[in-house]
Amino acid sequence: MGTVKAICVSETRGVAKHPVEKASFTPEWGLVGDAHGGNWHRQVSLLGDEKIEAFRQKGAQVDYGAFGENLVVEGFDFRALPVGTLLRCGSVLLEITQIGKECHNHCQIYKTMGDCIMPREGVFARVLEGGQIAVGDEMRLAERTGERPFxxxxxxxxxxxxxxxxxxxxxxxxxxxxxxxxxxxxxxxxxxxxxxxxxxxxxxxxxxxxxxxxxxxxxxxxxxxxxxxxxxxxxxxxxxxxxxxxxxxxxxxxxxxxxxxxxxxxxxxxxxxxxxxxxxxxxxxxxxxxxxxxxxxxxxxxxxxxxxxxx
Missing domain, CATH: 3.40.980.10 (MoaB/Mog-like domain)
Structure with a gap:
């Protein structure tokens, strides 16, 4: 069980994400209005609020969205969840599709702090069922009906x-x-x-x-x-x-x-x-x-x- 602490979007690639109070999610795109959406497996990025807070305790001045995350959720250690995990938030159903990411070009956070948590702590998901998510909404693990294909x-x-x-x-x-x-x-x-x-x-x-x-x-x-x-x-x-x-x-x-x-x-x-x-x-x-x-x-x-x- 977790709570959505922030929803972040960027309308243009290469621009830092900024928080919004609510957003729509569709299977065809992901987070509507976010430039990183599309018909692919990394439609939505998620990061645990506890991971961000721990990074701040090291002296980093980072706002929500600074790591390129779409959803900040309190109460989940996403890195510990396997690919295929289902997450339910209201009517929206997400499926985790990737754990972490490669960092090809170090971001400004890494250049300043010598570290960035998104490559190892962030996860990515695709939208299976659409709807709206608002800050404060509850997120929980969902049961899968039927077998997941290899x-x-x-x-x-x-x-x-x-x-x-x-x-x-x-x-x-x-x-x-x-x-x-x-x-x-x-x-x-x-x-x-x-x-x-x-x-x-x-x-x-x-x-x-x-x-x-x-x-x-x-x-x-x-x-x-x-x-x-x-x-x-x-x-x-x-x-x-x-x-x-x-x-x-x-x-x-x-x-x-x-x-x-x-x-x-x-x-x-x-x-x-x-x-x-x-x-x-x-x-x-x-x-x-x-x-x-x-x-x-x-x-x-x-x-x-x-x-x-x-x-």
Missing amino acids: QAAVITLSDKGSQGQRKDESGPAIVKRLEEKGYQVVETLLLADEQAVLERQLIRLCDQRQLDLILTTGGTGFAPRDVTPEATMAVAQRNAPGIAEAIRAASLRITPRAMLSRGVSVIRGKTLIVNLPGSPKAVQESMDVFLDVIPHGLTLLRGEGGECARK
């Missing part, structure tokens, strides 16, 4: 593809297959074969968006720039080798070259990451191996499943 991202690694010299066919094939199985594919990326770039994207998708599944395609061979397994292992917190081993075992029955695949399968946080080969045909053959099996594992990663033992 959310996934697909990353294609290809130097030529990222330069527009080759059409990516494997990525769209993965997306189509996942959507047929009921997954929500929330991001697709086409990256050059750069280990550091892939590592940053994997960390962001696992830690901030807390996706259930990330499938990569490409960069698993012996070529000098095939670094997908190295990037994946660098961000891993736990190993899950059985999936990659099963893919290789099944592929060896099709072609002996399968033994040259270096793809890995790992876990970071609550996210399963699986490396797939680069060709559309090999992608389909690989997904045949694991796609019907992994929902049980993804459910366990969410903390919602039971035991694996069979009688």
